[in-house]
Amino acid sequence: MVQLTVREALRDAMAEEMRADPDVFLMGEEVAEYQGAYKVSQGLLDEFGAGRVIDTPITEAGFAGIGVGAAMGGLKPIVEFMTFNFAMQAMDHLINSAAKTLYMSGGLVPVPVVFRGPNGAAARVAAQHSQCYASWFAHVPGWRVVAPYSAGDAKGLLKAAIRDPNPVVFLENELLYGQSFEVPADGEHLVPIGKAAVARTGSDVTVAAFSIMAEVIDLRSLRPLDGEAVLASVEKTNRLVTVEEGWPFAGIGAEIAALVMENAFDMLDAPVGRVSGADVPMPYAANLEAAALPGAADIANAVRRVCYRG
Amino acid sequence: MKTTTYKVAEQLDKATLVDFYRQMALLRVFEERAAEQYMLGKIRGFLHLYIGQEAVAVGAIHALGRDDYVTTHYRDHGHALARGLSVNAVMAELFGKATGCSKGMGGSMHLFDASLNFAGGYAIVAGHLPLSTGMGFAFNYLNDNRLVATFFGDGALNEGEAHEVLNMSALWNLPVVFICENNLYGMGIPLSQSMSNTQLHKMAESYGIASAQVDGMDVLAVREAAETAVQHVRSGNGPYFLEARTYRFRGHSMADPVLYRSKDEEAEYRKLDPIAQYGEWLLSSKMATQKKLDAISAEVEKQVEESIAFAEESPFPSPEDLYRNVYAQLP
Numbered sequence: 001m002v003q004l005t006v007r008e009a010l011r012d013a014m015a016e017e018m019r020a021d022p023d024v025f026l027m028g029e030e031v032a033e034y035q036g037a038y039k040v041s042q043g044l045l046d047e048f049g050a051g052r053v054i055d056t057p058i059t060e061a062g063f064a065g066i067g068v069g070a071a072m073g074g075l076k077p078i079v080e081f082m083t084f085n086f087a088m089q090a091m092d093h094l095i096n097s098a099a100k101t102l103y104m105s106g107g108l109v110p111v112p113v114v115f116r117g118p119n120g121a122a123a124r125v126a127a128q129h130s131q132c133y134a135s136w137f138a139h140v141p142g143w144r145v146v147a148p149y150s151a152g153d154a155k156g157l158l159k160a161a162i163r164d165p166n167p168v169v170f171l172e173n174e175l176l177y178g179q180s181f182e183v184p185a186d187g188e189h190l191v192p193i194g195k196a197a198v199a200r201t202g203s204d205v206t207v208a209a210f211s212i213m214a215e216v217i218d219l220r221s222l223r224p225l226d227g228e229a230v231l232a233s234v235e236k237t238n239r240l241v242t243v244e245e246g247w248p249f250a251g252i253g254a255e256i257a258a259l260v261m262e263n264a265f266d267m268l269d270a271p272v273g274r275v276s277g278a279d280v281p282m283p284y285a286a287n288l289e290a291a292a293l294p295g296a297a298d299i300a301n302a303v304r305r306v307c308y309r310g
Numbered sequence: 311m312k313t314t315t316y317k318v319a320e321q322l323d324k325a326t327l328v329d330f331y332r333q334m335a336l337l338r339v340f341e342e343r344a345a346e347q348y349m350l351g352k353i354r355g356f357l358h359l360y361i362g363q364e365a366v367a368v369g370a371i372h373a374l375g376r377d378d379y380v381t382t383h384y385r386d387h388g389h390a391l392a393r394g395l396s397v398n399a400v401m402a403e404l405f406g407k408a409t410g411c412s413k414g415m416g417g418s419m420h421l422f423d424a425s426l427n428f429a430g431g432y433a434i435v436a437g438h439l440p441l442s443t444g445m446g447f448a449f450n451y452l453n454d455n456r457l458v459a460t461f462f463g464d465g466a467l468n469e470g471e472a473h474e475v476l477n478m479s480a481l482w483n484l485p486v487v488f489i490c491e492n493n494l495y496g497m498g499i500p501l502s503q504s505m506s507n508t509q510l511h512k513m514a515e516s517y518g519i520a521s522a523q524v525d526g527m528d529v530l531a532v533r534e535a536a537e538t539a540v541q542h543v544r545s546g547n548g549p550y551f552l553e554a555r556t557y558r559f560r561g562h563s564m565a566d567p568v569l570y571r572s573k574d575e576e577a578e579y580r581k582l583d584p585i586a587q588y589g590e591w592l593l594s595s596k597m598a599t600q601k602k603l604d605a606i607s608a609e610v611e612k613q614v615e616e617s618i619a620f621a622e623e624s625p626f627p628s629p630e631d632l633y634r635n636v637y638a639q640l641p
């Protein structure tokens with residue numbers, strides 16, 4: 001085991017996969033000369049050269065489409081969005097080109113591309129730089145959507161994503177980039193897409209979350225969502241709280257609540273509690289931003305509510 | 311046809327030259343019969359006919375190699391057939407049958423054939439331009455001398471992403487042949503009402519891309535212009551932009567009552583029918599007799615008739631196919 005920051009773990013995942021497979025390359029704004037807007041790609045230009053670590057102009061729709069086309073042409077692109085807020089410029093290619101092409105072509109044309117970058121709130125960057133896109137991307141069939149928390153999961157899932165023949169949306173979090181965790185030193189550390197991790201066992205309540213410190217179940221993948229892990233836990237605890245940073249309406253928590261209601265209705269001793277970000281564009285003022293995001297107190301309150309303890 | 315001598319007519323043999331007529335005739339008959347099948351309810355959704363534009367697909371695609379990629383827009387039946395997709399497979403796809411080239415999953419706008427490197431029609435205007443540029447990127451990366459030819463309409467040049475990739479293809483010297491089929495209308499809007507610069511190939515020049523304009527109703531002129539484009543790109547000189555001026559004789563799609571242009575204008579353009587003028591050229595250059603041309607017409611009629619029977623008799627996809635090919639499996 002070694003201590004790595006999430007940023008280093010992501011970089012190592014990309015470097016290892018690029019060493020192993022010459023068809024893997026990285027493309028995005030400031031990934032090369034600037035060493036990455038958030039320094040995730042630091043050192044990659046030096047090791048792999050400008051042919052494989054490519055700075056693009058500010059042209060998201062164009063380079064997202066180019067990434068998909070390069071995958072259709074036989075390569076394994078990693079397309080970095082400086083943040084997923086900017087990926088909205090590229091939405092048509094993400095969904096209409098990447099996610100749907102295999103199906104529309106009757107299985108003829110796979111699209112093995114990874115779209116990665118920071119998602120969700122950062123700090124004081126206001127409404128247009130703070131949205132969580134987990135629910136939007138998880139809504140679409142045809143690709144994988146992954147949201148790791150720890151550095152070990154970031155590394156293992158990014159390697160798995162790069163090797164996956166399907167398009168993968170890889171949701172990182174800027175506030176986590178500098179956090180350190182123990183990571184297996186083994187270069188073949190892979191985390192399977194679609195499997196949650198039970199971070200802490202308990203008996204009274206299940207808390208299911210992603211991209212934040214989940215006390216009980218760290219979902220890690222949103223599509224496919226490890227419903228079995230959640231149901232197995234609810235069978236044991238009979239109570240569930242979902243936690244997400246994004247907006248509540250039609251969010252990930254809404255999906256999990258429906259899943260549990262459909263499959264484990266008789267197991268529930270209380271309605272599912274959902275903890276989410278406030279249903280507003282992200283404000284700038286420090287106190288309001290803090291109020292707009294879920295914190296430990298919100299989760300604790302929700303847990304108490306579903307346990308009928310005030 | 312103009313009384314120009316065509317360099318390409320000297321380079322290609324008679325059989326090939328006569329085959330251009332067959333290909334265009336096939337495209338024409340296919341579209342006419344597809345329109346009938348649409349009216350009979352056998353084909354549903356959107357159907358965008360290529361009638362009038364046949365010379366562009368046939369002339370340009372002939373200039374490509376087998377390993378080159380072809381992508382196109384939603385008016386894609388002509389390109390698919392010119393590239394060599396089976397007539398049966400295309401008609402069956404329009405009928406939504408399991409024997410269709412995309413297994414009935416794509417329909418008219420999403421024809422694919424991996425073995426012929428035909429990477430699809432595309433339903434989002436200009437959407438395939440970045441995809442094609444990405445394929446060109448892959449070919450450069452792999453250093454393998456392939457190129458991609460991408461067909462799109464005049465309307466596509468108003469989408470931001472078209473400009474994004476004109477810039478990037480020039481910046482990164484990518485092997486892309488951009489073929490703009492300028493049929494003078496973006497759906498119902500005439501060129502002059504949507505474009506500040508109606509000389510579309512000049513737009514490409516502003517990105518430093520070599521470009522030309524060609525008479526898209528003249529299959530030999532298109533073939534020659536495409537040859538220039540392909541040589542330019544294959545020699546490592548970066549992208550090329552070919553604007554082919556053409557005209558669609560029918561509406562934008564089957565749903566279009568064509569109220570935005572005059573019957574007189576349509577009549578004027580019908581005089582330039584690419585198939586009729588090429589037939590005359592073949593006759594006057596003694597490449598073919600009228601009997602030969604009639605035989606070709608009969609042959610392609612029969613081929614399309616058989617494809618309709620094939621499509622009719624083919625099964626629909628099975629219920630299990632609904633969930634097939636959402637995801638690729640690791641090999």
